[in-house]
Amino acid sequence: MTLPAVTGVTPDDTARGLGVATIAASLRAVTGRDGVIAAERLPRRSGSGCVVGRARTASNPPGENSATWPLVGAARAGDLLVLAGPDDSVALWGHLASTAAAAAGVTGVLVDGGARDVGACREMGFSVFARAVVTRDPAKRRPGVLGEPIRIGEVVVGEGDVVVADDDGVVVVPAGRWPEVLAAATERGRAEERDLEALQAGRIDEVVAAKAGHLPGGSQP
Secondary structure (H helix, E strand, C coil): CCCCCCCCCCCCCHHHHHHHHHHHHHHHHHHCCCCEEECCCCCEEECCCCEEEEEEEEECCCCECCCHHHHHHHCCCCEEEEEECCCCCCEEECHHHHHHHHHCCCCEEEEEEEECCHHHHHHHCCCEEEEEECCCCCECCCCCEECCCEEECCEEECCCCEEEEECCEEEEECHHHHHHHHHHHHHHHHHHHHHHHHHHCCCHHHHHHHHHCCCCCCCCC
Protein backbone atom coordinates (compact mmCIF):
# COMPACT_ATOMS: atom_id res chain seq x y z
CA MET A 1 0.00 0.00 0.00
CA THR A 2 1.32 3.42 -0.89
CA LEU A 3 -0.06 6.84 -0.10
CA PRO A 4 -0.11 9.33 -2.99
CA ALA A 5 1.50 12.70 -2.48
CA VAL A 6 -0.83 15.56 -1.63
CA THR A 7 -0.24 18.94 -3.20
CA GLY A 8 -1.96 22.27 -2.73
CA VAL A 9 -3.24 23.78 0.48
CA THR A 10 -1.18 23.91 3.65
CA PRO A 11 -3.36 25.05 6.55
CA ASP A 12 -1.81 27.54 8.95
CA ASP A 13 -2.50 28.52 12.54
CA THR A 14 -5.09 31.13 11.54
CA ALA A 15 -7.83 28.50 11.49
CA ARG A 16 -6.89 27.23 14.96
CA GLY A 17 -7.81 30.59 16.40
CA LEU A 18 -11.17 30.59 14.62
CA GLY A 19 -12.51 27.17 15.56
CA VAL A 20 -15.01 24.77 14.04
CA ALA A 21 -18.16 26.87 14.53
CA THR A 22 -16.75 29.87 12.66
CA ILE A 23 -15.21 27.78 9.87
CA ALA A 24 -18.44 25.78 9.47
CA ALA A 25 -20.61 28.91 9.22
CA SER A 26 -18.25 30.35 6.64
CA LEU A 27 -18.25 27.11 4.64
CA ARG A 28 -22.05 27.24 4.48
CA ALA A 29 -21.98 30.92 3.47
CA VAL A 30 -19.40 30.40 0.72
CA THR A 31 -20.44 27.03 -0.71
CA GLY A 32 -23.94 26.32 0.58
CA ARG A 33 -22.78 22.95 1.88
CA ASP A 34 -22.52 21.64 5.42
CA GLY A 35 -19.29 19.80 6.06
CA VAL A 36 -19.82 19.25 9.79
CA ILE A 37 -19.32 15.89 11.48
CA ALA A 38 -21.19 16.22 14.77
CA ALA A 39 -19.40 15.77 18.06
CA GLU A 40 -21.82 12.93 18.84
CA ARG A 41 -20.52 10.97 15.84
CA LEU A 42 -16.82 11.46 16.60
CA PRO A 43 -16.45 12.50 20.25
CA ARG A 44 -13.15 13.93 21.35
CA ARG A 45 -11.32 11.31 23.40
CA SER A 46 -8.05 13.17 24.04
CA GLY A 47 -6.22 16.41 23.31
CA SER A 48 -7.43 19.97 23.66
CA GLY A 49 -7.96 23.12 21.65
CA CYS A 50 -8.51 23.32 17.92
CA VAL A 51 -6.50 21.15 15.51
CA VAL A 52 -6.17 21.73 11.78
CA GLY A 53 -4.55 19.62 9.09
CA ARG A 54 -4.51 18.13 5.60
CA ALA A 55 -6.59 14.97 5.45
CA ARG A 56 -4.79 11.70 4.77
CA THR A 57 -7.18 8.77 4.59
CA ALA A 58 -7.18 5.02 5.16
CA SER A 59 -9.93 2.38 5.26
CA ASN A 60 -9.55 -0.89 7.15
CA PRO A 61 -11.21 -4.27 6.51
CA PRO A 62 -13.62 -5.63 9.17
CA GLY A 63 -11.80 -6.60 12.38
CA GLU A 64 -8.44 -5.26 11.19
CA ASN A 65 -6.26 -2.14 11.30
CA SER A 66 -3.95 -3.17 8.46
CA ALA A 67 -4.10 0.31 6.91
CA THR A 68 -3.35 2.20 10.11
CA TRP A 69 0.40 1.81 10.33
CA PRO A 70 1.08 2.35 6.61
CA LEU A 71 -0.87 5.60 6.95
CA VAL A 72 1.15 6.65 9.99
CA GLY A 73 4.39 5.76 8.22
CA ALA A 74 3.53 7.91 5.20
CA ALA A 75 2.24 10.91 7.18
CA ARG A 76 4.04 14.24 7.24
CA ALA A 77 3.96 17.31 9.43
CA GLY A 78 0.68 19.16 9.07
CA ASP A 79 -1.34 16.07 8.17
CA LEU A 80 -4.48 15.04 10.04
CA LEU A 81 -5.19 11.34 9.70
CA VAL A 82 -8.65 9.97 8.92
CA LEU A 83 -9.26 6.27 9.58
CA ALA A 84 -12.36 4.23 8.87
CA GLY A 85 -13.52 0.75 9.78
CA PRO A 86 -16.87 -0.86 8.99
CA ASP A 87 -17.66 -1.57 12.66
CA ASP A 88 -16.51 -1.05 16.24
CA SER A 89 -15.29 -4.59 16.82
CA VAL A 90 -11.59 -3.75 17.26
CA ALA A 91 -9.33 -0.80 18.04
CA LEU A 92 -8.02 0.88 14.92
CA TRP A 93 -5.88 3.33 16.90
CA GLY A 94 -4.01 3.50 20.20
CA HIS A 95 -1.16 5.00 22.20
CA LEU A 96 1.66 3.66 20.02
CA ALA A 97 0.07 5.07 16.87
CA SER A 98 -0.52 8.41 18.60
CA THR A 99 3.13 8.53 19.69
CA ALA A 100 4.40 7.81 16.18
CA ALA A 101 2.00 10.28 14.58
CA ALA A 102 2.88 13.06 17.03
CA ALA A 103 6.58 12.50 16.37
CA ALA A 104 5.91 12.93 12.63
CA GLY A 105 4.14 16.26 13.20
CA VAL A 106 0.62 14.94 12.62
CA THR A 107 -1.93 17.28 14.19
CA GLY A 108 -4.57 14.71 15.17
CA VAL A 109 -6.65 11.75 14.04
CA LEU A 110 -10.28 11.04 13.25
CA VAL A 111 -11.26 7.41 13.80
CA ASP A 112 -14.61 6.34 12.40
CA GLY A 113 -14.36 3.17 14.43
CA GLY A 114 -12.68 2.10 17.66
CA ALA A 115 -9.75 3.62 19.51
CA ARG A 116 -8.11 2.67 22.81
CA ASP A 117 -5.45 3.78 25.32
CA VAL A 118 -7.49 6.92 25.85
CA GLY A 119 -5.81 7.77 29.15
CA ALA A 120 -2.33 7.56 27.66
CA CYS A 121 -3.37 9.66 24.66
CA ARG A 122 -4.78 12.24 27.06
CA GLU A 123 -1.54 12.33 29.01
CA MET A 124 0.50 13.00 25.88
CA GLY A 125 -2.02 15.59 24.64
CA PHE A 126 -2.55 14.10 21.20
CA SER A 127 -5.98 14.82 19.71
CA VAL A 128 -8.03 11.69 19.02
CA PHE A 129 -11.64 11.91 17.84
CA ALA A 130 -13.19 8.46 17.73
CA ARG A 131 -16.62 6.91 17.27
CA ALA A 132 -16.04 4.34 20.04
CA VAL A 133 -13.58 3.21 22.69
CA VAL A 134 -12.68 -0.44 22.08
CA THR A 135 -9.96 -2.56 23.73
CA ARG A 136 -9.94 -5.63 21.48
CA ASP A 137 -6.81 -6.21 19.37
CA PRO A 138 -7.19 -5.96 15.58
CA ALA A 139 -5.93 -8.49 13.07
CA LYS A 140 -3.61 -7.65 10.17
CA ARG A 141 -4.39 -10.23 7.51
CA ARG A 142 -5.92 -8.30 4.62
CA PRO A 143 -4.72 -5.05 3.09
CA GLY A 144 -6.60 -1.85 3.67
CA VAL A 145 -6.97 1.06 1.28
CA LEU A 146 -4.99 4.30 1.44
CA GLY A 147 -5.81 7.64 -0.10
CA GLU A 148 -9.43 7.04 -1.08
CA PRO A 149 -12.36 9.28 0.00
CA ILE A 150 -14.03 8.28 3.26
CA ARG A 151 -17.67 8.95 4.13
CA ILE A 152 -18.37 9.72 7.77
CA GLY A 153 -22.10 10.19 8.17
CA GLU A 154 -23.12 12.66 5.48
CA VAL A 155 -19.62 14.11 5.02
CA VAL A 156 -17.06 12.86 2.52
CA VAL A 157 -13.40 13.42 3.44
CA GLY A 158 -11.00 13.42 0.52
CA GLU A 159 -7.22 13.39 0.41
CA GLY A 160 -5.87 16.89 0.98
CA ASP A 161 -9.13 18.36 2.26
CA VAL A 162 -8.73 20.66 5.24
CA VAL A 163 -10.02 19.22 8.51
CA VAL A 164 -10.69 21.47 11.49
CA ALA A 165 -11.64 19.77 14.78
CA ASP A 166 -12.32 20.91 18.32
CA ASP A 167 -14.75 20.21 21.17
CA ASP A 168 -17.68 21.42 19.01
CA GLY A 169 -17.12 18.75 16.36
CA VAL A 170 -15.32 18.46 13.03
CA VAL A 171 -15.67 20.42 9.80
CA VAL A 172 -14.23 19.29 6.46
CA VAL A 173 -13.46 21.91 3.81
CA PRO A 174 -12.69 20.84 0.22
CA ALA A 175 -9.08 21.74 -0.53
CA GLY A 176 -10.01 23.87 -3.54
CA ARG A 177 -12.38 26.03 -1.48
CA TRP A 178 -10.14 26.50 1.54
CA PRO A 179 -8.67 29.93 0.64
CA GLU A 180 -12.06 31.60 0.22
CA VAL A 181 -13.58 29.81 3.21
CA LEU A 182 -10.64 30.87 5.37
CA ALA A 183 -10.94 34.46 4.16
CA ALA A 184 -14.65 34.52 5.01
CA ALA A 185 -14.01 32.90 8.38
CA THR A 186 -11.28 35.41 9.19
CA GLU A 187 -13.66 38.31 8.53
CA ARG A 188 -16.36 36.60 10.58
CA GLY A 189 -13.89 36.09 13.39
CA ARG A 190 -13.00 39.78 13.38
CA ALA A 191 -16.69 40.69 13.64
CA GLU A 192 -17.10 38.31 16.57
CA GLU A 193 -14.10 39.90 18.28
CA ARG A 194 -15.68 43.33 17.88
CA ASP A 195 -18.92 42.00 19.41
CA LEU A 196 -17.00 40.48 22.30
CA GLU A 197 -15.16 43.73 23.00
CA ALA A 198 -18.47 45.60 22.98
CA LEU A 199 -20.05 43.13 25.39
CA GLN A 200 -17.07 43.27 27.73
CA ALA A 201 -17.33 47.08 27.68
CA GLY A 202 -20.98 46.87 28.70
CA ARG A 203 -22.40 47.91 25.31
CA ILE A 204 -24.92 45.06 25.35
CA ASP A 205 -27.71 46.95 23.57
CA GLU A 206 -25.37 47.63 20.65
CA VAL A 207 -24.68 43.95 20.11
CA VAL A 208 -28.30 42.92 20.67
CA ALA A 209 -29.43 45.42 18.03
CA ALA A 210 -26.82 44.16 15.56
CA LYS A 211 -27.75 40.50 16.12
CA ALA A 212 -31.46 41.25 15.84
CA GLY A 213 -30.71 42.86 12.51
CA HIS A 214 -29.97 39.37 11.14
CA LEU A 215 -33.63 38.39 11.59
CA PRO A 216 -35.78 36.89 10.11
CA GLY A 217 -33.04 34.36 9.48
CA GLY A 218 -32.39 33.99 13.17
CA SER A 219 -29.84 36.01 15.05
CA GLN A 220 -26.33 34.65 15.42
CA PRO A 221 -24.99 33.48 18.79
